[in-house]
Amino acid sequence: MTEIPEHLRKRAEEARAKAAGTKGDSSSSPESDTPVASGEVSSTDEKIPAHLLDRGKAASDQPAPVESSDPGLGTGPDGNTQRLLAVVKSGSIQDTKATPIDKVHVWPHLLVIEFLAALGITLFTLLFSIFVNAPLLELADFNKTPNPSKAPWYFLGLQELLTMFHPMVAGVTIPGMGLILLVMAPYMDKNPSRKPEDRKFAISLWTVHLMFWAVLVMIGSFFRGPGFNFVFPWDAGLFFEL
């Protein structure tokens, strides 16, 4: 059994005494008001936090049911009274979520979408593969350098840079720095907002970055002919294999 705290027991005893005392005389109840209403802090009350004390004070300012003329209203059969000890605010014990998260079952809602997406991409690959063959040129020959020689399309941006910079800059420094920046992006971007209107700079920078590589890859793929010279595909034809 937990022991009843000293100050609560004391308060209950006072209340009981007051209830017994007010049976005959309702106006004279000196001890009932002393601990809280007078504002004096007795030695037992020091354990009670100040804000709870204030709350108790506010409660005792209300006309107590005991002080109403009917003596039986606030008094139990044994002379005990019910008192409001504290008000527990909602949320202080039970963390009620203000807005519950709207959730759906993964089966069927998500799995059906995933299944359809997988089916779609399989179908697309299958149909594309039926109609378009993967390239297989003649056997590799070290003595016959094709003109132009091109890297796979995703490296053509780098190959395009080779025409402008020293190979070390184009092949190592620029892609290396790009990768480091890419990895560091979440640690450099201190803006906590995810809203597009709050991150105009980040979005502009990213779009410029994407466009930079996209343009380089397109030039490398479609606008470079023999000798890796600039050509127009509608004039000179396409020098591009996937």
Place this chain on the structure above:
Amino acid sequence: MSEENGKKPAGQALQERLGQAGDRMQDSQAWASIFRPGSIFRKGYSDSPRNRSYVIMNSVMYHLHPVKVKRHAVKVSYTLCLGGLSFFLFILLTVTGIFLMFFYRPTAAQAWDDIQILQTAVGFGLLVRNMHRWAAHLMVLTVFLHMARVFYHGAYKPPREFNWVIGVMLLQLTLLLSFTGYLLPWDQLALWAVTVGTNMMGFTPVFGEQVRFVLLGGVEIGTDTLLRWYVLHVLMLPFVIVIFMAIHFWRVRKDGGISGPL
């Protein structure tokens, strides 16, 4: 119509017997041992919230998905399925790649002939090689677009910073897988594309020559390069990328699912 003698039409009778056989199969101990409670293939499956939870919780899918996700997370217009498609293309590439491995020997003397024979004499050989090639290009594209999408949504912001880093690793591994596969047909396109690519890596400062030597297995591209890139392509890089994917998917869940609506 033909029910004069109380006989059912043949089609209906067959359907009934098949139904009974199906029930008996679902009742068997073997069936119940394969499909755990809540499986849609188990007898008596009904669509209820409890069973919807069991479908995930009691199956291998629980390694990938939680029982429930935010309603926002199933909006196709938000993710465009790009991450999932990249993963699925990886599976498709593994399946088609295993098929190709049965018919391919990674030596300079045999590689090109093997592809030629695969395309002309092996059933579905040409189709499967086409699918492997196009799916590979598609995967580079979907991984790239997935990254672009994630940036535009600011989904790399806390607590998802590290998963972005893993994602950048996955992009590089995807490019490396594609590039190592590029050499394997051993045709003019493969040889010279790889020559251009590896020449660039030779310009790495200080130890550029060494990098190139390790990559090529010699000073020149040759049959040693082919073997080296083959092992990288079919074994080492897939092994590494699977580990990174496992961490990537696990972190998606630990970081609270995909990023919320903007």
